[in-house]
Amino acid sequence: MKNLLKLSSLLAVLVSIFMACSSDNDSTDDDDDEGTATLHAAFEAFNTDATTIYLDGSNVVIETTGLPDHETVYWGEGNALYREEPGVALTPSIMTSNNNAVTITVDATPNLTGNTVSTQVNTIGIAVSGSSLFNDQEGNGALDAAAASLDWTGAHIGPGVYHYHLEPKAFSDDDDNLVGILLDGVFLYGRKCNSTGTYPTDLDASGGHTSTTQYTDGQEEYHYHIINEIYSTTGSYLAFAGPYQGY
Numbered sequence: 001m002k003n004l005l006k007l008s009s010l011l012a013v014l015v016s017i018f019m020a021c022s023s024d025n026d027s028t029d030d031d032d033d034e035g036t037a038t039l040h041a042a043f044e045a046f047n048t049d050a051t052t053i054y055l056d057g058s059n060v061v062i063e064t065t066g067l068p069d070h071e072t073v074y075w076g077e078g079n080a081l082y083r084e085e086p087g088v089a090l091t092p093s094i095m096t097s098n099n100n101a102v103t104i105t106v107d108a109t110p111n112l113t114g115n116t117v118s119t120q121v122n123t124i125g126i127a128v129s130g131s132s133l134f135n136d137q138e139g140n141g142a143l144d145a146a147a148a149s150l151d152w153t154g155a156h157i158g159p160g161v162y163h164y165h166l167e168p169k170a171f172s173d174d175d176d177n178l179v180g181i182l183l184d185g186v187f188l189y190g191r192k193c194n195s196t197g198t199y200p201t202d203l204d205a206s207g208g209h210t211s212t213t214q215y216t217d218g219q220e221e222y223h224y225h226i227i228n229e230i231y232s233t234t235g236s237y238l239a240f241a242g243p244y245q246g247y
Protein backbone atom coordinates (compact mmCIF):
# COMPACT_ATOMS: atom_id res chain seq x y z
CA MET A 1 0.00 0.00 0.00
CA LYS A 2 2.84 2.36 0.94
CA ASN A 3 4.68 1.48 -2.27
CA LEU A 4 1.57 2.07 -4.36
CA LEU A 5 1.23 5.54 -2.81
CA LYS A 6 4.87 6.27 -3.65
CA LEU A 7 4.33 5.13 -7.23
CA SER A 8 1.24 7.26 -7.71
CA SER A 9 2.95 10.37 -6.30
CA LEU A 10 5.94 9.70 -8.57
CA LEU A 11 3.54 9.49 -11.52
CA ALA A 12 1.91 12.75 -10.46
CA VAL A 13 5.33 14.44 -10.36
CA LEU A 14 6.21 13.04 -13.79
CA VAL A 15 2.90 14.20 -15.25
CA SER A 16 3.33 17.71 -13.84
CA ILE A 17 6.89 17.91 -15.21
CA PHE A 18 5.61 16.83 -18.61
CA MET A 19 2.83 19.41 -18.51
CA ALA A 20 5.25 22.12 -17.42
CA CYS A 21 7.49 21.33 -20.38
CA SER A 22 4.68 21.29 -22.91
CA SER A 23 3.18 24.50 -21.57
CA ASP A 24 6.62 26.15 -21.92
CA ASN A 25 6.56 25.18 -25.59
CA ASP A 26 3.06 26.57 -25.95
CA SER A 27 4.03 29.92 -24.49
CA THR A 28 6.97 30.14 -26.94
CA ASP A 29 4.52 29.66 -29.80
CA ASP A 30 2.24 32.32 -28.33
CA ASP A 31 5.09 34.87 -28.60
CA ASP A 32 4.45 34.95 -32.34
CA ASP A 33 4.81 38.58 -33.43
CA GLU A 34 4.28 38.02 -37.13
CA GLY A 35 2.32 40.87 -38.68
CA THR A 36 3.16 43.32 -35.89
CA ALA A 37 5.04 46.10 -37.63
CA THR A 38 7.83 48.06 -35.98
CA LEU A 39 9.21 51.44 -37.03
CA HIS A 40 12.46 50.93 -38.97
CA ALA A 41 15.61 52.31 -37.29
CA ALA A 42 16.39 54.33 -40.44
CA PHE A 43 13.54 56.72 -39.65
CA GLU A 44 15.70 58.10 -36.82
CA ALA A 45 17.74 59.89 -39.51
CA PHE A 46 14.81 62.06 -40.64
CA ASN A 47 14.56 65.80 -39.88
CA THR A 48 12.30 65.93 -36.83
CA ASP A 49 11.53 69.64 -37.34
CA ALA A 50 9.79 68.81 -40.63
CA THR A 51 8.52 65.25 -40.26
CA THR A 52 6.14 63.30 -38.08
CA ILE A 53 6.52 59.57 -38.64
CA TYR A 54 4.35 56.87 -37.07
CA LEU A 55 2.99 53.37 -37.51
CA ASP A 56 -0.60 52.79 -38.57
CA GLY A 57 -1.15 49.02 -38.52
CA SER A 58 1.20 47.53 -41.11
CA ASN A 59 1.83 50.96 -42.67
CA VAL A 60 4.13 53.85 -41.87
CA VAL A 61 2.71 57.36 -42.22
CA ILE A 62 5.17 60.17 -42.98
CA GLU A 63 3.80 63.69 -42.61
CA THR A 64 6.14 66.49 -43.61
CA THR A 65 6.08 70.26 -43.91
CA GLY A 66 8.40 69.74 -46.89
CA LEU A 67 10.76 72.40 -45.51
CA PRO A 68 14.39 71.18 -45.61
CA ASP A 69 16.99 71.73 -42.88
CA HIS A 70 19.65 73.01 -45.29
CA GLU A 71 20.51 76.10 -47.32
CA THR A 72 19.19 76.83 -50.80
CA VAL A 73 18.56 79.87 -52.97
CA TYR A 74 14.91 78.79 -52.96
CA TRP A 75 14.44 79.90 -49.35
CA GLY A 76 14.40 83.44 -50.71
CA GLU A 77 16.46 86.43 -49.60
CA GLY A 78 16.19 87.31 -45.94
CA ASN A 79 15.70 83.75 -44.73
CA ALA A 80 18.41 82.42 -42.39
CA LEU A 81 18.95 79.43 -44.72
CA TYR A 82 19.09 81.53 -47.91
CA ARG A 83 22.15 80.78 -50.03
CA GLU A 84 23.20 82.98 -52.93
CA GLU A 85 23.44 80.88 -56.08
CA PRO A 86 24.02 83.21 -59.05
CA GLY A 87 24.38 80.29 -61.47
CA VAL A 88 20.88 78.95 -60.87
CA ALA A 89 18.15 79.90 -63.37
CA LEU A 90 15.49 80.49 -60.75
CA THR A 91 11.90 79.32 -61.08
CA PRO A 92 9.32 81.94 -60.05
CA SER A 93 8.70 80.28 -56.67
CA ILE A 94 10.45 80.36 -53.30
CA MET A 95 9.94 78.12 -50.28
CA THR A 96 7.40 80.42 -48.62
CA SER A 97 5.31 81.02 -51.75
CA ASN A 98 4.35 77.36 -52.11
CA ASN A 99 2.74 74.82 -49.81
CA ASN A 100 5.43 72.14 -49.55
CA ALA A 101 3.55 69.82 -47.19
CA VAL A 102 3.10 66.18 -48.20
CA THR A 103 1.83 63.08 -46.42
CA ILE A 104 2.72 59.63 -47.70
CA THR A 105 1.76 56.19 -46.41
CA VAL A 106 4.07 53.27 -47.16
CA ASP A 107 4.21 49.59 -46.28
CA ALA A 108 6.27 49.02 -43.13
CA THR A 109 7.60 45.95 -44.96
CA PRO A 110 7.97 46.46 -48.74
CA ASN A 111 6.04 44.03 -50.91
CA LEU A 112 8.89 42.58 -52.98
CA THR A 113 6.99 40.32 -55.37
CA GLY A 114 9.17 40.83 -58.43
CA ASN A 115 6.49 43.04 -60.01
CA THR A 116 7.63 46.54 -60.88
CA VAL A 117 5.68 49.81 -61.04
CA SER A 118 6.74 52.98 -62.88
CA THR A 119 7.31 56.25 -61.03
CA GLN A 120 5.09 59.29 -61.70
CA VAL A 121 5.97 62.98 -62.11
CA ASN A 122 5.16 63.86 -58.52
CA THR A 123 6.54 63.06 -55.07
CA ILE A 124 8.18 59.62 -55.34
CA GLY A 125 9.47 59.66 -51.78
CA ILE A 126 10.48 61.79 -48.80
CA ALA A 127 14.13 62.66 -48.18
CA VAL A 128 15.71 62.70 -44.70
CA SER A 129 15.70 66.54 -44.94
CA GLY A 130 11.88 66.45 -45.03
CA SER A 131 11.56 67.52 -48.68
CA SER A 132 10.19 65.51 -51.61
CA LEU A 133 12.17 63.29 -53.96
CA PHE A 134 11.23 63.32 -57.67
CA ASN A 135 12.31 61.07 -60.54
CA ASP A 136 14.14 61.89 -63.82
CA GLN A 137 11.17 63.63 -65.45
CA GLU A 138 9.93 67.21 -65.29
CA GLY A 139 6.34 68.28 -65.95
CA ASN A 140 5.88 67.45 -69.61
CA GLY A 141 9.21 65.93 -70.51
CA ALA A 142 12.78 65.10 -69.66
CA LEU A 143 14.56 66.83 -66.83
CA ASP A 144 17.31 68.27 -69.08
CA ALA A 145 15.28 71.35 -70.02
CA ALA A 146 14.75 72.25 -66.36
CA ALA A 147 18.22 71.28 -65.13
CA ALA A 148 19.45 74.89 -65.09
CA SER A 149 17.00 75.72 -62.32
CA LEU A 150 18.36 73.03 -59.96
CA ASP A 151 20.15 74.42 -56.90
CA TRP A 152 23.48 73.25 -55.39
CA THR A 153 21.77 70.19 -53.90
CA GLY A 154 19.92 69.06 -57.04
CA ALA A 155 16.52 70.53 -56.18
CA HIS A 156 14.11 73.26 -57.26
CA ILE A 157 10.51 74.36 -56.89
CA GLY A 158 8.32 73.61 -59.86
CA PRO A 159 4.70 74.65 -59.70
CA GLY A 160 4.41 72.43 -56.60
CA VAL A 161 6.67 71.43 -53.73
CA TYR A 162 10.44 71.91 -53.34
CA HIS A 163 11.99 68.64 -54.57
CA TYR A 164 15.24 66.85 -55.40
CA HIS A 165 15.95 65.23 -58.76
CA LEU A 166 19.67 64.71 -58.25
CA GLU A 167 22.05 63.43 -55.57
CA PRO A 168 21.14 65.78 -52.68
CA LYS A 169 24.63 66.99 -51.79
CA ALA A 170 23.33 68.70 -48.64
CA PHE A 171 23.11 65.25 -47.03
CA SER A 172 24.60 62.68 -49.44
CA ASP A 173 27.73 63.44 -51.45
CA ASP A 174 29.49 60.37 -52.84
CA ASP A 175 28.84 58.41 -49.62
CA ASP A 176 26.59 55.70 -48.11
CA ASN A 177 24.27 58.10 -46.26
CA LEU A 178 20.54 57.50 -46.09
CA VAL A 179 18.79 59.71 -48.67
CA GLY A 180 15.14 58.94 -47.96
CA ILE A 181 12.27 56.52 -48.32
CA LEU A 182 10.31 55.94 -51.53
CA LEU A 183 6.57 55.36 -51.93
CA ASP A 184 7.06 51.59 -52.12
CA GLY A 185 8.55 51.54 -48.61
CA VAL A 186 12.12 50.90 -49.84
CA PHE A 187 14.93 53.12 -48.50
CA LEU A 188 17.23 55.02 -50.87
CA TYR A 189 20.93 55.43 -49.99
CA GLY A 190 23.84 57.36 -51.49
CA ARG A 191 26.05 56.05 -54.29
CA LYS A 192 28.12 53.91 -51.94
CA CYS A 193 26.93 50.97 -49.83
CA ASN A 194 27.64 50.60 -46.13
CA SER A 195 28.03 46.82 -46.58
CA THR A 196 31.24 47.23 -48.60
CA GLY A 197 32.17 50.90 -48.16
CA THR A 198 32.22 51.40 -51.91
CA TYR A 199 30.03 51.47 -55.05
CA PRO A 200 27.82 48.38 -55.31
CA THR A 201 28.26 46.29 -58.46
CA ASP A 202 25.24 44.01 -58.15
CA LEU A 203 22.42 46.52 -58.65
CA ASP A 204 19.21 45.66 -60.52
CA ALA A 205 17.41 47.86 -63.08
CA SER A 206 16.08 50.08 -60.26
CA GLY A 207 19.49 50.58 -58.65
CA GLY A 208 18.58 48.18 -55.86
CA HIS A 209 20.14 45.18 -54.18
CA THR A 210 19.99 43.22 -50.94
CA SER A 211 22.69 43.70 -48.32
CA THR A 212 23.23 45.03 -44.83
CA THR A 213 23.08 48.79 -44.23
CA GLN A 214 24.03 50.96 -41.26
CA TYR A 215 20.40 50.77 -40.08
CA THR A 216 19.70 47.02 -40.33
CA ASP A 217 21.68 45.66 -37.36
CA GLY A 218 23.53 43.06 -39.45
CA GLN A 219 20.43 41.89 -41.33
CA GLU A 220 20.32 41.97 -45.13
CA GLU A 221 17.57 44.14 -46.59
CA TYR A 222 16.57 45.30 -50.06
CA HIS A 223 17.33 48.99 -50.73
CA TYR A 224 18.13 51.39 -53.58
CA HIS A 225 21.20 53.48 -54.32
CA ILE A 226 21.57 56.78 -56.18
CA ILE A 227 22.43 56.05 -59.81
CA ASN A 228 26.23 56.27 -60.08
CA GLU A 229 26.35 57.73 -63.61
CA ILE A 230 26.80 61.42 -64.40
CA TYR A 231 23.42 62.68 -65.59
CA SER A 232 23.24 64.92 -68.64
CA THR A 233 25.18 68.18 -68.34
CA THR A 234 24.41 68.57 -64.64
CA GLY A 235 27.71 67.06 -63.47
CA SER A 236 25.65 65.23 -60.87
CA TYR A 237 23.68 62.03 -60.44
CA LEU A 238 19.98 61.14 -60.72
CA ALA A 239 18.45 60.20 -57.38
CA PHE A 240 16.02 57.55 -58.69
CA ALA A 241 14.46 56.79 -62.06
CA GLY A 242 12.43 53.71 -61.17
CA PRO A 243 10.74 51.40 -61.50
CA TYR A 244 9.63 50.71 -57.94
CA GLN A 245 10.34 47.16 -56.81
CA GLY A 246 8.39 47.23 -53.55
CA TYR A 247 4.73 47.58 -54.58
Ligand SMILES: [Zn+2]
Nearest residue numbers: 134138158165
Ligand atom coordinates in the same frame (compact mmCIF):
# COMPACT_ATOMS: atom_id res chain seq x y z
ZN1 LIG B 1 11.42 69.19 -60.83
Ligand SMILES: [Zn+2]
Nearest residue numbers: 193194200211
Ligand atom coordinates in the same frame (compact mmCIF):
# COMPACT_ATOMS: atom_id res chain seq x y z
ZN1 LIG C 1 23.56 48.77 -50.74
